[in-house]
Amino acid sequence: MLDVGKWPIFSLCSEAELQLVRQACVFGSASNELLYTTIFVLGTNCCGCLGLGDVQSTIEPRRLDSLSGKKIACLSYGSGPHIVLATTEGEVFTWGHNAYSQLGNGTTNAGLVPYHISTNLSNKQVIEVACGSYHSLVLTSDGEVFAWGYNNSGQVGSGSTANQPIPRRVTGCLQSKVVVNIACGQMCSMAVVNTGEVFVWGYNGNGQLGLGSSGNQPTPCRVAALQGIRVQRVACGYAHTLVLTDEGQVYAWGANSYGQLGTGNKSNQSYPTPVVVEKDRIIEIAACHSAHTSAAKTQGGHVYMWGQCRGQSVTLPHLTHFSSTDDVFACFATPAVTWRLLSVEPDDHLTVAESLKREFDNPNTADLKFLVDGKYIYVHKVLLKIRCEHFRSSLEDNEDDIVEMSEFSYPVYRAFLEYLYTDSISLSPEEAVGLLDLATFYRENRLKKLCQQTIKQGICEENAIALLSAAVKYEAQDLEEFCFRFCINHLTVVTQTSGFAEMDHDLLKNFISKASRVGAFKN
CATH class of the missing domain: 2.130.10.30 (Regulator of chromosome condensation 1/beta-lactamase-inhibitor protein II)
Known part of the structure; x- marks a missing residue:
């Protein structure tokens, strides 16, 4: 629908x-x-x-x-x-x-x-x-x-x-x-x-x-x-x-x-x-x-x-x-x-995919809950094991029904778990950077691609340097190239942002060198 x-x-x-x-x-x-x-x-x-x-x-x-x-x-x-x-x-x-x-x-x-x-x-x-x-x-x-x-x-x-x-x-x-x-x-x-x-x-x-x-x-x-x-x-x-x-x-x-x-x-x-x-x-x-x-x-x-x-x-x-x-x-x-x-025609028949989407964060059917930033997210062990290599091993002998998570924020971890149910993500570009970190950590390559798509769609002069830094940090080459091209195409405005002023020294050095090679500073 x-x-x-x-x-x-x-x-x-x-x-x-x-x-x-x-x-x-x-x-x-x-x-x-x-x-x-x-x-x-x-x-x-x-x-x-x-x-x-x-x-x-x-x-x-x-x-x-x-x-x-x-x-x-x-x-x-x-x-x-x-x-x-x-x-x-x-x-x-x-x-x-x-x-x-x-x-x-x-x-x-x-x-x-x-x-x-x-x-x-x-x-x-x-x-x-x-x-x-x-x-x-x-x-x-x-x-x-x-x-x-x-x-x-x-x-x-x-x-x-x-x-x-x-x-x-x-x-x-x-x-x-x-x-x-x-x-x-x-x-x-x-x-x-x-x-x-x-x-x-x-x-x-x-x-x-x-x-x-x-x-x-x-x-x-x-x-x-x-x-x-x-x-x-x-x-x-x-x-x-x-x-x-x-x-x-x-x-x-x-x-x-x-x-x-x-x-x-x-x-x-x-x-x-x-x-x-x-x-x-x-x-x-x-x-x-x-x-x-x-x-x-x-x-x-x-x-x-x-x-x-x-x-x-x-x-x-x-x-x-x-x-x-x-x-x-x-x-x-x-x-x-x-x-x-x-x-928008209503349809009473639900496909398998639609049924799974509905069950995400449903306390009535869940057998496991994650505690993140003081909030619960309700999930199903068997689905997590089927969908994610990380959970296949980490939940194998785990009989607890609550798992505390402190490495990632609530919006990021919730988006990750929801992705396992829906195959899609819905996050702001800034939060998608956090999810990109998680996807890299869990080696979820398809999720990594989706995060990069979301980040690309939300790039602007103000956040371009921050997104470029994230792309370099998480070795997202496609995203790095995209952010670099965006910065070059909007060079005058980007170099006047606070993000550029606070840029990491090594990243700045690499950026100037690469920008010079593509002729960004020619008169």
């Missing part, structure tokens, strides 16, 4: 509230919204984007009464932010920022409560919605696309650059086509038709339309370079595009300043370029118009990401430890928002 807890906004909710979550969407630069059973919202309420009738922000979930009884089929959001939502009955509701008529209600007044869009859509059933920064698209059950909102670059596909205050059908080349999927970049629009062709329109300054040029396109135009390739899905980042073919191949084009095209470099591409992930076929692609991040999931369940990752650039697809593309955006994207409406 998807863990919504990876989004910081959900830490504001109680465990009981989280148990009720069935669908969720997190949007906006400050993480905004939560939707479950009956619809509730919380977070920053800029432009009335919570739909409550006011602009009061809230950390307590508040009920969105105006949509009471409605079931959500799909939802998208713009940068204002504005929201476009379709119900399972095919109705469309919009609210929030409206300076460019992106709510489709004929005005430019902010929508403080959900507005039911009926103009030109009254006899239509909407099955998919997509928002750019300030424009909106919907797809109907009969394969038609309607657009409205900001149109400075032709992103509503009307042939002009005048803003579009109400929904109008996008025609031109799409007139006789049956569209099966839509997506929006910041200021561009895409549609996939049932023959596998891709049509594009709007802003093209970074080549995000894939037409081999950088000129804007005011009406839909077919991506000719994909001739003979059958596309199933399209996903748009801020200024880049991904498509997934029926053969499980991914192509990308557009802006590439963070490596979001996955080509190994940072050069923009105006033509579709294949993304090499692995031999396994891709079954899902993910991108979001507010981010420069890309993600994909393979048939074997592996999740890859590339592009902007917490401010860093990842120029080739990188294998993550996640099981869903949603987690990539929760943990790595800036801002940390959902790229689609999440569905």
